Amino acid sequence: MTASAETETSVGTVRVWDPLVRVFHWSLVLSFVLAWISADEWDDLHIWAGYAAAALIAFRVVWGLLGSRYARFSQFVRAPGAVVSYLKDLLSGREARYLGHNPAGGEMILLLIVSLTALCLTGWMYTLDAFWGEEWVEEVHEALANLLLVLVGLHVAGVALASLKHHENLVRAMVTGRKRAPARGDES
Template sequence: MATPRTEAGPAAASPPALWDPVVRLTHWGIAAAVLLNAALDEGGSLLHVAVGWIVMALLLLRMVWGVLGPDEARFAAFPPNPLAALRHLRQLVSGRVRHYSSHNPAGALMAYAFWAALATVTVSGLVMTGGATPMQVAADKAAVASGDWSALIRDSEGESDRDDAFGEAAEEVHEVVANLLLILAALHVAGVALESRAMRRNLVAAMLTGPRQK
């Protein structure tokens, strides 16, 4: 196997000195939330709803940071480009490694796919719960546990067949995209492992602690 080598050129750049705290917080916060909702809690539970709101907050923070954050965190530093992503993967397989000032093209495409899927899951979840906050869900569950079913009766009043169909469609989208997120996560982990080996740099450690190894 050919020894990986760096490729110089006008498009090449040195990696940033570090990943800033907001990028790291949103990355690992969203990763933990996706795994938690997939492995530990049930749909519709208080924990599931609470985690969904946390994901929405982290996603919104990352979107704002993509406009106002440091250069390597901004969307302009890693625009989605499928052709560039394919070129990067071919270069990676052939042993040629190019440094980027932010995410490489394949990583950038994965990031945008993640964000689109997270936005879809969040919006469909809000539709399914009627926009209920964790506090509202907790109050309703406590009322039902005490024998007061008025909350459920109140929520069902005024529902039409159209609303039911819309809710069922949202639930279907929610489940499909939630599973898609797990597939994207697996591909992301595999890509990071391959890139780390080719570049001889611990990309996971960089996202955990900030500094990126030379």
């Protein structure tokens, strides 16, 4: 048994991510990947993947207002100053471990939701007669897709960094819904 497995077993775990958050997350990953892969080749799949992403985002906004504790925006959306302070602490190696999203992770969730919403909106606009063939709509849509690739890369890097720094597999937590129980100094 590894040291982190021993720690997790001896300390215990707590449920953080409810099933709806986890299904949303992995479904959104799948719809984005399908939309990206099908962008130039399979118009129908691309469009339906976009509609799926839009529906998932709409669900997440509702669940962010009404859902379980760690799903709620009120739990993880922080003021810009708190995000900057967390990033400074991260650079100095003294950042706190958060049971839910840390301030930078919360900011990333907002950036992803807003960017995906804009991506879905521009994709939908391109299907309308009023915008069909409008080059600027297609260019904005493609720029947003490329921006999202960067944001996804930063998100994955942030998850990897937090996993390493806090000796906790955050990908597994998004599958099982469970994280290591809070210890002294952790933020809940």
